[in-house]
Amino acid sequence: MKSFFVTAPLHKNKPVIDRSKQGYRVLHYNGGLLKQPLPVTNLVEIQNLHFAYGDRPILTGLNMQFPRNKVIAVMGGSGSGKTTILRLIGGLIAPQSGAVKLLDEPIGRPGSPALYRQRRQMGMLFQHGALFTDLSVFENVAFPLREHTDLPESLLHDLVLLKLNAVGLRNAAQLKPSEISGGMARRVALARAIALDPQLIMYDEPFAGLDPISMGVTANLIRNLNDALGSTSILVSHDVHESFAIADQVYFLSQGAIVAEGTPAQMLASEHPYVQQFVNARPDGPVPFDYPGISLAQDLGLGVPHD
């Protein structure tokens, strides 16, 4: 397998493979070391991916790139396979064929130590927050820090408060998840997702069910956090206005395949019928309102000859 973890002694032309310096190129010169981030432009890549639930295909021949330090929106109707993409990147499910790569390394198989190592570079915001209901807001955010670090309690306390402050919920630290609203729960979940400063943050429908004020606040939060952490954000959403406001790049997904991609401005100007229908919320277009099948008249036995 090709490795991108290469050490290159400056005094020789012969590159040396060094897997221990993951994520960096280490340059040796006069007995010293110079660590440089590797020139991997895409943090995540999906290559010719096929995925099905049983006999029902969800994603077919999918190719996607998620460049570093960008906010990428994945949009599409219900059941188009958006959330499945996040679950595949997170290794919660495995594709039937094709590859999902994080930093040019294939995502490990479910349960493998390699996958758990890769997940330490990821954060994911679930649609309903998925907070631990038996823990307080503070303990929810502290959870990944307690699990993965041996930080002294005082430092951990300060870090958690800083994360909660970033989402505007520092003063709700002692509340239980049952005592906060859905929008607040999602912000707590966001604070928990960024607790370990991940390189990749995935958002599953972050705007669903939020009031307009919370929606704007959440959108700005996603953009600001991405820029502050220097991470890459993948945003799965239906909401055209908020997603276009913060995204650098947009993918449109329909029936398990990419139908259009580009910047928000390019998408707004797109002539593609699916994009037109989605962006302008038109009831008629390539996406039918009715689930495919027989007509209502046939179902009611109207105008159809009886046996």
Add this chain to the structure above:
Amino acid sequence: MINRLITSLGGAVREWLAELGLAFRTLLAMLVSGLGLWRRPRLITTQIHFIGNYSLVIILVSGLFVGFVLAYQGYYTLNRYGSESALGLLVALALARELGPVITALLFAGRAGTSLTAEIGLMKAGEQLAAMEMMAVNPLQRVLAPRFIAGLIAMPILAALFTAMGIFGGYLVGVQLIGVDEGSFWSQMQGGVDLWEDIGNGIIKSVVFGFAATFIAIYQGYQADPTPEGVSRATTRTVVLSSLMVLWLDFVLTALMFK
């Protein structure tokens, strides 16, 4: 007709084997991941406290009443042969060898087992287990293994408490109410109960039952469909499977221990 019967039977057996294989793989993965828990004993002690607290009252009250009934029924039978002085021995042997571990396991499955299944099933339905996975935390190690080890430890303790309460109940009815001689009640018990043969075998049974009942409970929760209906079905399955498994294991163990 016969072809269809054979096909459906084959399909059912294949499904059952696949389920059994998955259960053993989960058990193995949980045990391996649980090895790392020695550094975090608090996760286990918290669960022992939780599981023990859940079951303690019902175990103690049930033990007392089983002791009452045993004393009445035992006296009724022994009195026919003029052997009522052996009532203490009868109560102690019945409880230590059989009733203590079995009834405790059945009550444990109904009380702590169902709550374990529901808790883990609801964590799955609320995507808490998936969230844990995404935080690079293995739910088998963080959620399932501590509960399993706690059940394994709590079960023999609960069985011992059940037996002790049962003997006390037998004493109240036999000695205080019916009037069996107190000296012979205790001395026959002391002389007739063997530490290894009776108490030891009872402890072995309770550990095996604890293993089965706790694993079934957490496995059902872990594999539950993430819906209210799925969690409800998993909880019911926990009680049915645990009870049947405890009774079957009791028969096997008794046959092996019988001399």
